[in-house]
Every structure is written in C-alpha cells, then in structure tokens.
Amino acid sequence: MSNAAESKPRRAVPVEIRDLSKQYGGVSVLKDISLSVEPGEVFVIMGPSGAGKSVLLRHLAGLEKPDAGEALIGARDAGVAETHERVRTALVFQAGALFNSMSVFDNLAFYPREHRLADKATIREKVYRTLEILNLEGSADKHPSELSGGMRKRVAIARALIMEPQLLLYDEPTSELDPISAANIAEVIGTLKEEFDVTSIVVSHDRDLALSIGDRVALLEGGSLITIDTPEGLKASTDPRVQDFLSPKIDTANPRFRDNG
Ligand SMILES: Nc1ncnc2c1ncn2[C@@H]1O[C@H](COP(=O)(O)OP(=O)(O)O)[C@@H](O)[C@H]1O
Numbered sequence: 001m002s003n004a005a006e007s008k009p010r011r012a013v014p015v016e017i018r019d020l021s022k023q024y025g026g027v028s029v030l031k032d033i034s035l036s037v038e039p040g041e042v043f044v045i046m047g048p049s050g051a052g053k054s055v056l057l058r059h060l061a062g063l064e065k066p067d068a069g070e071a072l073i074g075a076r077d078a079g080v081a082e083t084h085e086r087v088r089t090a091l092v093f094q095a096g097a098l099f100n101s102m103s104v105f106d107n108l109a110f111y112p113r114e115h116r117l118a119d120k121a122t123i124r125e126k127v128y129r130t131l132e133i134l135n136l137e138g139s140a141d142k143h144p145s146e147l148s149g150g151m152r153k154r155v156a157i158a159r160a161l162i163m164e165p166q167l168l169l170y171d172e173p174t175s176e177l178d179p180i181s182a183a184n185i186a187e188v189i190g191t192l193k194e195e196f197d198v199t200s201i202v203v204s205h206d207r208d209l210a211l212s213i214g215d216r217v218a219l220l221e222g223g224s225l226i227t228i229d230t231p232e233g234l235k236a237s238t239d240p241r242v243q244d245f246l247s248p249k250i251d252t253a254n255p256r257f258r259d260n261g
C-alpha cells in the first residue's frame with residue numbers, strides 16, 4: 001500500500017449480494033445469488049457464456065434492478081446500503097468504449113476536467129502517473145486506433161482508475177486479446193491493488209485469468225452459483241462441475257469455450 005496512509009479510512013468498499021434473482025420475459029437468468037466481497041479483494045465471477053455474469057455485474061453497477069433480493073455496495077457493517085451514487089463505481093466495459101477522436105491523454109483527463117477535480121497541472125501529473133502504472137507512458141499522444149487491443153484495454157482501465165473508484169467492475173477484460181496481452185492484463189489487474197485502495201470484481205469466461213488474479217473465484221452456471229473458493233481450492237475441488245469447467249479440453253462446439261459476451 002504505497003499511497004494509502006495507515007491513518008486514512010479505507011476507501012475500498014465491501015459488496016454483498018443477498019438472495020438476488022432476475023428474470024427476463026419469464027426466463028430466469030439469475031437464481032438466488034448470495035455472495036460477499038471484502039474491501040480490497042479481487043473477486044472473480046467466472047462461468048461459461050450465457051451464465052448471467054454480465055447481468056450480475058450490471059446489478060452491481062446499478063444498471064439493473066433485481067426482481068428479488070439486493071446488491072449492497074459499501075457500509076455493510078453499519079447495516080446501511082450506500083446508494084450507487086454515493087460510492088464511486090467504475091466499470092471497465094468489454095469493448096473499452098474509449099473516445100476515438102481524442103488522444104490517450106485526453107481520454108484520461110476527460111473525467112477529472114469535466115468534474116473539475118483538480119487544477120490543470122495536477123490532472124496532468126495524475127494522468128501521467130496512471131499511464132506509468134499501466135505501462136503506457138509512451139502512448140499519451142496517440143489515438144486509441146493507433147494502439148494494440150491490449151493497450152486499448154489498459155487505457156480503458158487507466159481511464160476507470162483516474163476516477164479514483166472505490167469499486168472497479170470489469171466485464172471480460174481479456175476478451176479479444178491474444179494470450180500474451182491477456183496475461184499482461186492479468187498482471188496489471190493484480191498489481192493495481194498494491195497501488196490503489198479499491199475492490200475489484202472481474203467477470204470472465206477465461207479460466208486462466210480467473211485462477212491467476214482472483215483472491216477468490218465464484219463459478220456461475222445457468223444463473224446459479226456453483227461454488228466460491230480460492231483458486232487453490234477450486235483446483236483441488238472434486239465437484240465434477242468445477243472440474244469440468246477447469247479442465248483444459250478444447251471443444252469449440254461447446255458454448256462454454258466461446259466468448260460472445
Ligand atoms: N436485457 C436482456 N433482456 C433479455 N435477456 C437478457 C438480457 N440481458 C441478458 N439476457 C440473457 O441473460 C442470459 C445471461 O446473459 P449474460 O449475463 O450476458 O451472460 P454472460 O455470462 O455471457 O455474461 C443470456 O441468456 C442472455 O441472453
């Protein structure tokens with residue numbers, strides 16, 4: 001913890017999902033989900049395509065309302081659920097959603113400028129510091145279209161971090177990336193908790209990512225939570241559903257090995 005002084009209260013928030021269910025047009029997409037995430041934890045929700053991962057993440061972002069149950073962000077100990085507006089939540093979308101007409105620098109500076117969070121020099125310093133943490137120092141003046149897919153993902157993460165979020169939500173951060181870029185993103189997500197006091201929830205169908213970055217990993221299938229465990233615990237699990245998901249067989253006809261969002 002370099003910049004989180006001991007005297008400061010924790011910024012990272014706990015998350016609690018209680019008995020959450022969601023249907024679309026009578027089809028049950030999330031079934032009675034309950035889980036707790038500790039402040040500062042990297043918590044991965046993994047599972048095959050169509051499991052309900054993105055829908056669950058949208059509930060945490062406050063973009064969906066549950067049919068039953070609740071998603072509580074922050075202040076769990078006080079027994080009071082903070083509203084989404086009061087906790088700074090940043091979402092790293094699957095496609096990155098960068099402003100393509102702006103330089104990388106301007107993409108990062110956009111939010112702090114818009115919200116007048118600091119003076120020009122401070123914003124500039126912060127942008128460069130954040131780019132440095134994400135190994136993007138040389139890319140400040142480039143446009144997103146001039147960067148590789150992996151670099152664009154890192155810019156998207158940098159742009160989320162500059163908002164000083166208390167909760168960082170990632171949807172498939174390694175999708176569309178080659179294995180080396182994916183490993184690089186995994187490393188970046190892992191190192192962020194050393195630099196920022198933030199809780200991270202990562203949704204992914206990528207087993208390698210889940211097992212390498214997660215403090216704990218939840219397996220979601222068909223809208224139901226199968227298990228929550230540490231990566232070591234999952235690897236040692238005798239549950240055939242866990243073994244089946246983790247086994248490295250490649251079967252492109254099986255929808256669980258396809259990523260379509
Ligand atoms: N807005 C929506 N309206 C209707 N069905 C939806 C909606 N969003 C997601 N779904 C359905 O919910 C299921 C889970 O979707 P999703 O959370 O995107 O899966 P994934 O685990 O791949 O992220 C899928 O069957 C999907 O078609």
Ligand SMILES: [Mg+2]
Nearest residue numbers: 053054055261
């Ligand atoms: Mg998804």
